[in-house]
Amino acid sequence: MTEQPEAMDVPGRVAEDGLEQSEFNLVVWLSSRGIFVFTALLILVAAIFIDGFVSLNNITDVFNRAAPIGIVAVGMTFVVITGNYLDLSVVAQVATAAVVMIAVSNESNLFLATGLAFLIALVYGVVNGVAVGVFKANAVIVTLSTTFIGLGVLRWLSGGSIYFGPQDGPIRQFGLAKLGPFPLSMLVLFTMTILLSLVLNRTTFGFLVKSFGSNRAATRLAGVNTPGVVIGAFTLSAIGAMVGGFVLGAFSNTAVSAMSTGYDFRALAAIIVGGTSVFGGRGSVARTLLGVVFVSVLTNIMVLSGLSFGVQQMVIGALIVAAVSADSLARRAAG
Amino acid sequence: MSDQPEMTPQASATGPVIEARGIVKRFGGAVAVNDVSIAVPTGQIHGLVGENGAGKSTLMRVMAGILTPDEGTVTVQGSPLEAGSTRASIDAGISLVHQELSLVPEMTVAENIVLGATPDTNGFIDFKEMKRIGSDALNEIGVNVDLDEPVVRLPMALRQFVEIARAVARKPKVLILDEPTATLTPAETDYLLDMLKRLAEQGLAIIYISHRIPEIFAICDRVTVLRDGQRVTTVDIGDTSPEHIVDAMVGRELKAELATHREEADFGDVILSARGIEGEGVNGIDLDVRAGQIVGLGGLVGAGRTEFIRAMIGADIRTAGSVMLTRNGETKHLRGYGQAIRSGIAYVPEERRSDGLALTMSVADNITLPNRGVLSNLNVLAPSKIVSFSKALAEKVGLRPPKIELLVGDFSGGNQQKVALAKWLGREPDVIILDEPTRGVDVGAKAEIHRLVRDLADNGTAVIVVSSDLPELLELSDVIHVVRDGRIVGTLPREVADETSVMTLASGGSGLIGA
Numbered sequence: 001m002t003e004q005p006e007a008m009d010v011p012g013r014v015a016e017d018g019l020e021q022s023e024f025n026l027v028v029w030l031s032s033r034g035i036f037v038f039t040a041l042l043i044l045v046a047a048i049f050i051d052g053f054v055s056l057n058n059i060t061d062v063f064n065r066a067a068p069i070g071i072v073a074v075g076m077t078f079v080v081i082t083g084n085y086l087d088l089s090v091v092a093q094v095a096t097a098a099v100v101m102i103a104v105s106n107e108s109n110l111f112l113a114t115g116l117a118f119l120i121a122l123v124y125g126v127v128n129g130v131a132v133g134v135f136k137a138n139a140v141i142v143t144l145s146t147t148f149i150g151l152g153v154l155r156w157l158s159g160g161s162i163y164f165g166p167q168d169g170p171i172r173q174f175g176l177a178k179l180g181p182f183p184l185s186m187l188v189l190f191t192m193t194i195l196l197s198l199v200l201n202r203t204t205f206g207f208l209v210k211s212f213g214s215n216r217a218a219t220r221l222a223g224v225n226t227p228g229v230v231i232g233a234f235t236l237s238a239i240g241a242m243v244g245g246f247v248l249g250a251f252s253n254t255a256v257s258a259m260s261t262g263y264d265f266r267a268l269a270a271i272i273v274g275g276t277s278v279f280g281g282r283g284s285v286a287r288t289l290l291g292v293v294f295v296s297v298l299t300n301i302m303v304l305s306g307l308s309f310g311v312q313q314m315v316i317g318a319l320i321v322a323a324v325s326a327d328s329l330a331r332r333a334a335g
Numbered sequence: 336m337s338d339q340p341e342m343t344p345q346a347s348a349t350g351p352v353i354e355a356r357g358i359v360k361r362f363g364g365a366v367a368v369n370d371v372s373i374a375v376p377t378g379q380i381h382g383l384v385g386e387n388g389a390g391k392s393t394l395m396r397v398m399a400g401i402l403t404p405d406e407g408t409v410t411v412q413g414s415p416l417e418a419g420s421t422r423a424s425i426d427a428g429i430s431l432v433h434q435e436l437s438l439v440p441e442m443t444v445a446e447n448i449v450l451g452a453t454p455d456t457n458g459f460i461d462f463k464e465m466k467r468i469g470s471d472a473l474n475e476i477g478v479n480v481d482l483d484e485p486v487v488r489l490p491m492a493l494r495q496f497v498e499i500a501r502a503v504a505r506k507p508k509v510l511i512l513d514e515p516t517a518t519l520t521p522a523e524t525d526y527l528l529d530m531l532k533r534l535a536e537q538g539l540a541i542i543y544i545s546h547r548i549p550e551i552f553a554i555c556d557r558v559t560v561l562r563d564g565q566r567v568t569t570v571d572i573g574d575t576s577p578e579h580i581v582d583a584m585v586g587r588e589l590k591a592e593l594a595t596h597r598e599e600a601d602f603g604d605v606i607l608s609a610r611g612i613e614g615e616g617v618n619g620i621d622l623d624v625r626a627g628q629i630v631g632l633g634g635l636v637g638a639g640r641t642e643f644i645r646a647m648i649g650a651d652i653r654t655a656g657s658v659m660l661t662r663n664g665e666t667k668h669l670r671g672y673g674q675a676i677r678s679g680i681a682y683v684p685e686e687r688r689s690d691g692l693a694l695t696m697s698v699a700d701n702i703t704l705p706n707r708g709v710l711s712n713l714n715v716l717a718p719s720k721i722v723s724f725s726k727a728l729a730e731k732v733g734l735r736p737p738k739i740e741l742l743v744g745d746f747s748g749g750n751q752q753k754v755a756l757a758k759w760l761g762r763e764p765d766v767i768i769l770d771e772p773t774r775g776v777d778v779g780a781k782a783e784i785h786r787l788v789r790d791l792a793d794n795g796t797a798v799i800v801v802s803s804d805l806p807e808l809l810e811l812s813d814v815i816h817v818v819r820d821g822r823i824v825g826t827l828p829r830e831v832a833d834e835t836s837v838m839t840l841a842s843g844g845s846g847l848i849g850a
Contacts, residue, residue, distance in 0.1 A: 204707045204714045211704050214693035221650060221690055222705040222758075223676030281695050 031330035035275045035287065039294045046301050053304060056181055066296035067185035068094070068248035070289060071192050073267035075240015077288045078200070078233040083213040083280020084132055084139035086268045087234060090241040092150025093124050094260035097245025099154060102163040102171060102255040110170055114246075121242040124150070125235025133230025147264075154257045165253040175250035185247045189289070192243060196236065197285040209233055213280030269316055270295050272323045279331055295319075350413065351376045352540040353429065353509045355398050358407035360390075367393040369564040370407075375509070375540040380531060382555035382572075383544045386584055386805060386838070390564040391544050395511050398542070399431040400424030411509070425451075428508035432498050432515055440487035444480050445469035448501045472504035476530050492523045499527075503534070510534065511542045516550060517637055528554045546635050546842050548577045560584055585805070585834035602628045602813070605661065606797045607680075607766050612656035614646030618821035619656070622647070622799075624766065629788065629798040631812025633805070633837045639821035640801045641685055644768050648675045648682055662765055676705070681764035683755050685771045685801070691755040694744030698734065698754050699725040701743050706761040728757040733783050749773075749780025756787065766797045773807060785811060805834045817841050 046053045072090050079087045097117045104113035124146065131142040165171040177184040200206035212219045212229045220226045244263075249255045274291025276283025295316065302312045351374035360368040368390040375381045385391050396402040398409055403419035410416065417423035424431075438447045445465050446453075454464040469482045478496045486494055495515060502510055512531070516524045532554055535541050545551060551558055552572060559569040560583040567583045603626030612620045616639045624630050632640045645651040647658055649672035658669040660678050669675045676682075684690040692701055702725040703710050710721050725739040732753040734746075743754055752773065759767060769788065773781040788811055792798050802808045808815060815832045817825045817840040825840040 202715055204711045204716060207700070207703065207707065207716060211693055211696065211700065214695045215689075217684075217690040218693050218701075219704065221672075221682060221684060223673050224704070225673065281693065 025330075027326060028330045031326045032275060034326070035273060035290055035294065039290055039297070042294060042297055042301070046297060050301055050304050053301070058300070058304075060178075060181065060183055062296050062300050063186040063189070064183050064251060066292050067183070067189045068244040068251070069263060069266050069270065070189045070292035070296075071244035071247060072241050072263055073270040073288050073292055074189075074193050074196050074285045075237045075244070076267050077196070077271050077276055077283060077285050078209055078236045079139070080268075080271050080276050080278060081200075081209050081213045081280055081283045082230055082233045083216070083278075084230065084233070085278060086140065086143070086264065086271075087128065087237040087241075088140065088143040088264045089124060089128060089146040089150060090237065090244075090267060091260050091262075091264050092147045092154065093121065093238055093241035094245040094248060094263050095255070095257050096120055096150055096154050097242040098249030098255035098259060099158055099163055099257065101246050101249050102165045102253075103158070105169070105171065106163065106165065117242050117246070118239075121238040122235060124241075125238040126231060128238070129231030129234035130227070132234065133227035151257060158257060160257060162254055162256040165249075167253075169253075171250050172253045175253055185251060188243065188247055189292075192240065193285055193289045196240070199236070200285055205229070205232055210281055213282075215281070265320075266295070266316075269320050272320060272327065275327075277327050277331065278324060279327070353398065353409070353411050353542075355394070355409045356407055358394060358397055358409070359405045360393050360397055360402060361405050366564050368397065368404075368561075371561065371564075371566045372407075373398075373542075373559055373566070373569070375542055377508075377538050377540055378535050379556045380535050380541040380543055380554050382551040382558035383542055383561065384546070384548070384551055384558060384580060384584055385561035386803075389561040389584070391561055392513055393564075394561070395431065395513055395542065395544060399429050399511055400427075401431070425505060428506070430502035430505050430507035430510050432502050432510070432512045438486045438494055438498060438501075441485055443483050443485055444473075444489070444497055444500075445482040447486055447497055448472050448504050450501065452505065468504050469500070472500040475503050476500055476534075492519050495519060496527075499530075507539065509540045509542070511544075513544045514546065515543075516545065516547065524550065548580055548842055551580070552577060581835050581838055585838060602626060603795060607799075608659045608661070609647050610657050612643060612647050612658070613654045614642060614652055616642040616821050617646050620647075620818070620821070620823055622816065622823075624797040624799060626765070626797050627792050627795045629792045629800060629811050629813045631808045631815040632799065632801045632818055633808050633815050634803075634818035634841045636803055638818045638841065640818045641770055642821070643818065644682070644770065644799065644801060648672060648680055648768065650682060650684075660766070679762075679765035681705075681759035681762055681767045683759055683767070683769045683772065685774070687751055687755045692743050692751060694751075695742060697740050698729060698743055698746075699739040701754055702728055702739070702758045702761060705758050709761075724761065728761050729754075731760065732757045732787060747777070747780075749776040749784075752776050752780065752784060756784065760787075760791075764796065766799070767791060768799045768801075770801045771803065772800060773802075773804065781807075805837060808837070809834065819843060 052058055072094060076087050076090060079085075097120070100117045100120065101110070101113045104116055128139075128143055128146055131137045132139045174184060179187055200209065208219065208224055208229045209232070212224070212226055216226065219229075245260070248259065270291035271283070271288050272278060272291070273294055274283070274287035274289070276287055298315070298319070299312055302315065354374040356372045358368050358371045359366070371390070371394055373381070373383075373394075383391050383394070393402065397404045400409075400416055400418065400420050400423055408415055409418070411427040411429065414427070416427055416429075439450065442450070448469045449465050454461040454468065466482055473480060473482075476496060476499055478493070478500065480489065480493055480497065486497060489497065499512070499515070516527060519527060528550060531541055531543065543551070543555060555572050557569060557571050558575065558580065560567040560580060562584060605623045606626045607622070607624040609620065609622045612622075618639070620643050622630070632643070634640050642651065646653040647656075649669065660667045660669055660680070662679065667678055669678060669680070688694060693704070699721055703716070703721050706724065707716070710724060711717055722739070726737070729737045729739050734750055734753050734757070743751055746754070756769075756772070772788065773784050776784065785807070788798055788800070800808065800811050809832055812832070813829050815827045815837060816823045817827065817837055819841060827836055827840075
């Protein structure tokens with residue numbers, strides 16, 4: 001569309017049937033459907049050309065590494081769909097959950113640890129949600145700050161110690177457990193994906209998250225308690241981060257405040273590559289899972305090809321720039 | 336100046352400074368300006384009047400090089416103006432003072448005046464020169480403002496003068512002002528008008544757009560009336576009268592009433608009663624609406640109609656006043672927006688694209704939003720209910736095509752407006768407020784929406800319509816309240832309301848035109 005004065009509401013190119021004409025647009029198509037094709041191609045290429053990709057050990061390893069980030073990402077998807085960019089504080093939340101899980105169950109038991117971690121998740125959700133939803137503060141700066149607060153508290157209380165779970169404890173057993181050939185962490189990832197998909201697609205709350213992300217003013221004018229929607233989205237993100245922290249802690253049976261560095265960005269990478277729009281309103285939890293698979297397989301290919309960590313980082317960074325640009329171009333092209 | 340050869344013989348000293356010939360500008364299918372010509376010589380103040388949507392602003396944007404015309408040419412001192420280039424029009428000596436202020440609030444007065452032409456030496460701002468240009472411009476218009484004051488700290492009226500100083504600082508040959516007095520008090524308006532006369536005497540050609548007939552007669556030498564994008568007349572001010580100008584603006588014969596005439600006795604009790612509503616731009620408004628009655632709010636853009644209804648229902652902050660909703664003998668005070676909606680009020684906002692609809696969601700999704708309560712069980716959406724509910728509403732409003740799974744953004748304006756209406760009809764509201772219900776909507780959809788509105792009222796719904804489209808307001812309303820400066824300045828029952836009486840009240844022309 002060309003530029004038009006805002007004062008006039010322009011009918012646009014109206015076709016005979018009352019619909020605006022829309023032409024096929026490659027960028028729009030790539031942004032919305034590309035991830036399915038790219039993931040399939042990537043797996044195909046890896047299976048053919050990369051030695052050791054199609055082996056039980058490798059696939060198990062890919063999922064073990066992908067599970068905690070994936071769980072964080074499916075939760076954070078809600079925040080992205082509300083149009084509030086991302087929840088950076090998952091870095092602090094994941095580490096806090098893992099430390100609480102191991103440290104508290106060492107002192108007393110796992111139930112108390114789970115309860116406490118859940119409460120902490122609620123606090124994160126409400127604090128982030130109130131600042132962003134009620135006070136309309138910028139989500140990036142709010143969650144960057146709560147990351148600082150959270151990691152600060154954690155380092156202060158833990159004194160920076162590394163916590164180890166007992167070698168035969170339930171946490172260790174969970175971390176090693178397999179369902180047939182697949183690690184339990186993978187099962188948790190899929191369960192979380194299905195549960196949160198149901199929340200997003202079937203409940204009124206999920207509907208309001210999408211509606212708010214699509215048009216805040218229209219949603220508010222429909223009589224919706226919009227701050228509640230934002231608080232809910234940040235709370236689901238916090239619960240995802242808590243479960244992700246448990247899975248990460250169980251995988252290594254250790255916990256330390258620095259263990260989740262980079263989770264914010266890697267979760268965001270999965271969400272955006274999956275095709276959820278950073279402009280809000282459009283996206284799905286299942287897409288995020290696909291994004292996780294894509295990023296993990298790509299990383300795995302680079303590892304198996306012997307590329308250095310620096311190169312891997314560079315490639316993932318470039319991927320995000322491409323995905324975000326495609327999202328933006330697609331939005332403009334779609335009008 | 337451009338070095339193109341002179342194309343027209345008008346380039347002599349006595350010819351027009353600026354001349355537009357046969358300008359046609361279309362947006363999509365709609366013709367905003369249709370074959371309009373206008374010429375203004377040095378020293379003349381040329382008034383341009385017309386109703387909302389008559390094409391005044393579009394024509395000015397074409398003449399200022401902001402929009403490219405589909406047909407026709409603009410020449411400045413005989414040289415054709417490069418179409419669609421703001422730069423070229425500034426270089427040719429045209430300065431436009433916009434309807435909406437276009438100052439940068441955080442910057443100082445001096446910085447704003449030189450904006451776009453900041454003086455510099457080797458890339459470093461020449462602050463001395465900047466201040467000199469600024470104070471020269473302010474002296475020229477005779478206004479005293481601190482050059483170092485950030486614009487955001489100035490009152491609205493002074494900002495308007497800074498805007499004009501910026502236009503003058505460019506040493507223009509042609510000055511175009513679009514509704515410059517909208518935010519000014521009468522005294523400030525007088526000052527501005529005197530100033531414009533002085534500028535014209537110094538040799539500027541001025542095009543002055545206004546709704547306010549008295550202002551036109553106070554300063555203009557000639558006046559052009561636009562209606563529906565076409566030029567109705569251009570006359571010397573001495574050869575016309577305010578009555579003639581209003582008649583020319585309004586033009587149309589009153590259409591035969593399409594609606595079955597609705598009698599006072601058909602209305603029910605007062606259902607919505609607002610007292611002393613105040614808020615941003617709203618200065619104490621009372622309003623009563625009866626069941627089955629259609630109440631129209633008329634007035635110029637910016638008169639405070641939208642602000643009033645939003646403050647009344649709590650969509651924006653209400654600083655004073657009370658609102659009571661009475662149903663079945665039970666009276667409720669409305670305090671907040673959420674409560675108003677739950678109590679049976681529906682509000683279809685003016686800006687459907689930004690406030691009314693989620694364009695990237697489907698018709699069904701948009702209809703679900705305010706109706707989610709009845710379309711879910713224990714907070715789980717019921718897809719089958721959503722489909723049947725949405726289909727019924729889409730059919731009721733005549734959505735075409737009636738495909739509820741399509742994205743709202745893919746529909747035409749008229750169909751989008753039907754969705755904006757449908758989503759609220761699902762709640763079967765007792766009071767429905769429609770702000771500009773058919774703006775940018777084609778004729779067919781407009782008639783359908785009017786029929787829907789009348790059906791609602793016939794079935795006992797209280798309806799409030801805000802519209803800048805006079806024929807629409809007259810056709811729908813049982814009574815019209817005219818709003819100006821955030822107050823109701825007149826109430827016209829259906830029997831006495833016509834375009835002239837509404838426009839007279841709306842533009843404050845009552846001193847000149849016997850109402």
